[in-house]
Amino acid sequence: MxxxxxxxxxxxxxxxxxxxxxxxxxxxxxxxxxxxxxxxxxxxxxxxxxxxxxxxxxxxxxxxxxxxxxxxxxxxxxxxxxxxxxxxxxxxxxxxxxxxxxxxxxxxxxxxxxxxxxxxxxxxxxxxLGSPSPVRHDLSCLSERQREVLRLLAEGGSNKEIGRALNISAGTVKAHLETLFRRLEVKNRTQAALIYTRAA
Known part of the structure; x- marks a missing residue:
């Protein structure tokens, strides 16, 4: 390190x-x-x-x-x-x-x-972290698979690692991430992981 x-x-x-x-x-x-x-x-x-x-x-x-x-x-x-x-x-x-x-x-x-x-x-x-906005941080707008992808992302998984864990391609992971970023109104992996952490 x-x-x-x-x-x-x-x-x-x-x-x-x-x-x-x-x-x-x-x-x-x-x-x-x-x-x-x-x-x-x-x-x-x-x-x-x-x-x-x-x-x-x-x-x-x-x-x-x-x-x-x-x-x-x-x-x-x-x-x-x-x-x-x-x-x-x-x-x-x-x-x-x-x-x-x-x-x-x-x-x-x-x-x-x-x-x-x-x-x-x-x-x-x-x-x-401040007060979360209920709309922005509501995970119910995500599919079950997108929530699984988000959980693995919050645990530090790369796209390849998430793909291996869920038995899907890295390209499919990327597509899920793009969709969940849009639905959660975030710009990056860190913001998405924070939303998961706040909601958990």
Whole structure:
């Protein structure tokens, strides 16, 4: 597992690195508070998980996430937040971050979240997700097969893995996903997985 930390506070980076190395023996982790160094690290490990300081300037944070999606689409992002303001959390979800973790969480929680993200799952504190809209989050608009696809997606399954589990082709999975995205009025896998999590 390769993790890159990008944070305003170098003391937070050093403390987190020290703690996480003790909890995840196979962890390859580095950190920086400099953007040019971040891009260098990502160019060396384009599929790494980025642990991002979500309390930096919001415009800069969004620019960074957009650049990351364009330059390194295989990288996953977990965000550390001091406070879960619903509008900011929703904005981060729309940018397809894989996880949000409270900044003051114990190191064990950071380790668990990073391991979940590495395995393709999404992870968000329920209390920070805001109030779900009953229309948008009603799964009754989906067929039984679409609900099965959504459940497997929320568990971190790729299209191929979902197809194998349900004995259907990856193309059929993609068609189901396009339909359920439209019916749930979402734009991406992360938003769909969140709806399933909220409804479960």
């Amino acid at each position: 390769h993790v890159i930390m990008f944070d305003r506070q170098s003391i937070f980076i050093h403390g987190a690195i020290s703690s996480l190395r003790g909890l995840i023996p196979e962890l390859n982790i580095c950190g920086t508070s400099q953007a040019d160094e971040l891009w260098t690290f990502l160019s060396q490990s384009p599929t790494a998980t980025l642990l991002l300081d979500g309390n930096m300037n919001h415009e800069y944070c969004l620019w960074l996430l957009d650049e990351l999606a364009e330059r390194y689409p295989e990288a996953r992002v977990a965000v550390a937040l001091a406070q879960g303001k619903p509008d900011w959390v929703e904005t981060l979800v729309q940018r397809e971050v894989s996880a949000i973790v409270p900044r003051n969480a114990p190191a064990e929680m950071f380790a668990s979240v990073l391991q979940m993200v590495e395995s393709g799952m999404v992870c968000f504190p329920k209390k920070w």
